Amino acid sequence: MDKHTLGSTIGTTLDRFINDKQGEFPFATGELSQLLRDIALAGKIINREVNKSGLLDIAGAYGATNVQGEEQQKLDVIADIRFTRALKNGGEVCAIISEEEDDLIRLNSNSRYVVAMDPLDGSSNIDVNVSIGTIFSIYRRVTPIGTPVQMEDVLQKGDKQVAAGYILYGSSTMLVYTTGHGVNGFTFEPTLGEFLLSHQNMKCPKDGKMYSINEGSYNSFEPEVKAYIEYCKEQQYSARYIGSLVADFHRNLLKGGIYIYPSTEKAPDGKLRLMYECNCLAFIIEQAGGMATDGQRRVMEIEPTELHQRVPLFIGSPDMVNKAHAFRGEASIVQKN
Numbered sequence: 119m120d121k122h123t124l125g126s127t128i129g130t131t132l133d134r135f136i137n138d139k140q141g142e143f144p145f146a147t148g149e150l151s152q153l154l155r156d157i158a159l160a161g162k163i164i165n166r167e168v169n170k171s172g173l174l175d176i177a178g179a180y181g182a183t184n185v186q187g188e189e190q191q192k193l194d195v196i197a198d199i200r201f202t203r204a205l206k207n208g209g210e211v212c213a214i215i216s217e218e219e220d221d222l223i224r225l226n227s228n229s230r231y232v233v234a235m236d237p238l239d240g241s242s243n244i245d246v247n248v249s250i251g252t253i254f255s256i257y258r259r260v261t262p263i264g265t266p267v268q269m270e271d272v273l274q275k276g277d278k279q280v281a282a283g284y285i286l287y288g289s290s291t292m293l294v295y296t297t298g299h300g301v302n303g304f305t306f307e308p309t310l311g312e313f314l315l316s317h318q319n320m321k322c323p324k325d326g327k328m329y330s331i332n333e334g335s336y337n338s339f340e341p342e343v344k345a346y347i348e349y350c351k352e353q354q355y356s357a358r359y360i361g362s363l364v365a366d367f368h369r370n371l372l373k374g375g376i377y378i379y380p381s382t383e384k385a386p387d388g389k390l391r392l393m394y395e396c397n398c399l400a401f402i403i404e405q406a407g408g409m410a411t412d413g414q415r416r417v418m419e420i421e422p423t424e425l426h427q428r429v430p431l432f433i434g435s436p437d438m439v440n441k442a443h444a445f446r447g448e449a450s451i452v453q454k455n
């Protein structure tokens with residue numbers, strides 16, 4: 119690749135990339151493009167807050183619990199407010215499902231898109247300066263524009279997503295997303311204030327040597343999951359568990375690996391939420407050649423019934439997910455893409 123070509127791909131601004139991609143869709147209206155820009159803007163605002171999250175006015179608990187019964191951190195609430203405001207001002211969104219809100223946030227009923235979001239993922243890591251993130255999914259409503267948003271607009275299967283992504287606030291800040299045409303990653307350049315294309319057409323390695331699971335709950339795992347963990351140890355795979363889903367997922371996407379949050383006696387459906395954690399990352403991993411299941415079927419085939427429902431998650435390199443399935447006596451799942 120000569121230096122001229124290098125200039126026009128890697129390093130391209132997110133804005134320019136979105137414009138170029140929009141050109142590929144003859145019937146594009148520009149609404150989804152604008153929504154992606156609104157999400158990137160919210161990401162920059164939250165990034166600024168995250169960078170100073172050690173300071174008193176941002177650190178620590180907010181003093182309330184969310185619908186999951188989890189203690190909210192101040193940054194959970196700040197991220198929720200900032201994201202909702204950016205999407206509201208952007209005007210492309212008719213409703214939001216947020217981890218931090220019990221009910222649906224209804225916005226502009228004249229708009230076409232529904233957003234499901236985990237404003238701040240990895241909350242337990244905020245105050246200890248470990249990578250955290252934001253996760254989002256975008257759906258097109260199914261009822262006519264201009265009419266009140268219905269549950270059928272928001273409780274759609276993962277296969278109906280038109281876009282999904284995450285923002286990782288780590289040693290660098292990255293936005294990684296898909297619109298169903300591959301996965302691309304953009305690194306935030308603070309002096310320019312721009313997300314620049316740094317990871318083009320990302321592909322998840324078919325196999326890996328890293329496994330991510332919170333073994334602290336080992337005793338309450340199903341025997342099949344225990345058996346797979348023992349297999350990983352026999353293979354001398356590396357155990358890596360950051361405790362921020364986005365960060366563990368991102369590492370496995372780049373290097374190969376598997377992340378498992380299984381069902382446990384205490385949490386038969388696991389911990390992670392279908393609409394704004396599992397579906398989003400499932401869309402990305404499948405677009406990158408990987409797999410995401412609940413231990414039996416593809417996550418994106420699951421018919422959602424509640425805004426905050428939980429599902430077990432097995433996600434990452436296809437050979438590793440299929441191996442975990444084999445221990446469960448489950449048939450291998452053929453990749454969709």
Ligand SMILES: O=P(O)(O)OC[C@H]1O[C@](O)(COP(=O)(O)O)[C@@H](O)[C@@H]1O
Pocket residue numbers: 188217236238239240241242332361362363364389
């Ligand atoms: O402490 P545990 O039980 O291992 O759970 C860690 C998991 O929970 C989460 O923190 C849940 O997400 P939130 O922080 O958005 O609630 C994931 O990021 C992470 O992978």
Ligand SMILES: [Mg+2]
Pocket residue numbers: 236238239240363395
């Ligand atoms: Mg989360």
Ligand SMILES: [Mg+2]
Pocket residue numbers: 194217236237238239240241
């Ligand atoms: Mg969260």
